Amino acid sequence: MRTYPVWQLRNRWPVIKNDLSKVIKSKFRMLKDKAEKDRQIKSLPPPFRVDATPYLSSDFDPEVRDACSDSKSNPGGMKASKAIFLGDVAVGKTCLVNRFCHHVFDSNYKATIGVDFEVECFDILDVPFNLQIWDTAGQERFKCIASSYYRGAHVIVVVFDLTSLMTLMHCQKWLEEALSVNSGSPRMFLVGTKKDLLSEAAYAEVESQAMRVARTLGVEYWAVSSRTGDGVASLFLRLAALAFGTSMELEIKSGASSERPSIGPSELVCLPTNNSTAIVPKKKCIGCDG
Numbered sequence: 001m002r003t004y005p006v007w008q009l010r011n012r013w014p015v016i017k018n019d020l021s022k023v024i025k026s027k028f029r030m031l032k033d034k035a036e037k038d039r040q041i042k043s044l045p046p047p048f049r050v051d052a053t054p055y056l057s058s059d060f061d062p063e064v065r066d067a068c069s070d071s072k073s074n075p076g077g078m079k080a081s082k083a084i085f086l087g088d089v090a091v092g093k094t095c096l097v098n099r100f101c102h103h104v105f106d107s108n109y110k111a112t113i114g115v116d117f118e119v120e121c122f123d124i125l126d127v128p129f130n131l132q133i134w135d136t137a138g139q140e141r142f143k144c145i146a147s148s149y150y151r152g153a154h155v156i157v158v159v160f161d162l163t164s165l166m167t168l169m170h171c172q173k174w175l176e177e178a179l180s181v182n183s184g185s186p187r188m189f190l191v192g193t194k195k196d197l198l199s200e201a202a203y204a205e206v207e208s209q210a211m212r213v214a215r216t217l218g219v220e221y222w223a224v225s226s227r228t229g230d231g232v233a234s235l236f237l238r239l240a241a242l243a244f245g246t247s248m249e250l251e252i253k254s255g256a257s258s259e260r261p262s263i264g265p266s267e268l269v270c271l272p273t274n275n276s277t278a279i280v281p282k283k284k285c286i287g288c289d290g
């Protein structure tokens with residue numbers, strides 16, 4: 001995405017939205033028919049720690065497995081979920097997403113302007129599944145833009161920096177903001193980044209505090225390093241699998257398993273079965289033009 005001087009942002013918002021639409025369209029166009037080998041999931045990936053998750057199932061629900069193997073309830077339409085990444089400035093949200101999606105790490109900090117978008121294709125229980133990844137800006141001045149993309153999230157990932165306890169303390173506020181515009185029961189994660197910067201002893205100390213916060217918030221805890229890649233793929237496979245499981249369970253419950261699913265009531269992107277992506281921004285950003 002192009003970057004803009006902050007003083008121009010208010011007037012630039014329609015332009016940024018337009019740029020983002022182009023980014024989203026191009027990402028969908030680049031999607032492959034079949035997920036890469038390392039994005040194929042046959043059983044529910046484990047949590048980071050079994051004592052730091054509210055999601056206790058050790059595998060997919062048997063009904064979900066049955067529905068996936070039943071060709072009638074496995075139509076051609078693409079299943080998709082929306083995951084939003086939020087947290088304080090420079091905690092490492094973009095690096096985390098880029099490590100998983102592009103296998104790269106950049107040690108130079110470039111602030112996210114508003115939001116950035118990726119889409120990753122998985123094969124879960126032999127069913128194609130897209131995870132939309134919304135990387136939001138942590139800087140206060142972009143809050144207005146970023147928060148307008150929180151709605152319709154199936155997965156909320158609150159990110160903090162393991163080397164900065166203050167960023168951990170702010171996680172409750174980030175989660176509350178995301179939950180305030182999302183109904184239903186999104187899967188929730190607390191992810192500590194930059195694990196490579198801590199000694200084992202220092203990490204152990206932070207971990208006990210982070211796990212306490214995770215338990216209080218009712219979210220699943222992870223610690224990762226985007227520099228080394230430690231834990232990153234496991235985290236994304238886990239969150240994709242949990243999101244997929246939830247969406248299948250809802251579909252089964254609603255008895256609509258033979259219909260092509262959508263991604264939720266307030267989605268921004270309608271998934272097509274061909275290559276044309278319809279972009280439907282539903283919410284105006286208060287305080288921004290456009």
Ligand SMILES: Nc1nc2c(ncn2[C@@H]2O[C@H](COP(=O)(O)OP(=O)(O)OP(=O)(O)O)[C@@H](O)[C@H]2O)c(=O)[nH]1
Nearest residue numbers: 090091092093094095107109112138194225226227
């Ligand atoms: N050593 C180390 N540095 C990291 C890691 N993750 C991110 N960083 C560094 O932390 C800085 C901020 O990373 P970003 O990913 O841009 O942070 P962000 O949360 O997206 O920031 P905003 O877009 O402003 O919200 C960059 O200089 C990164 O190189 C990590 O796992 N290890």
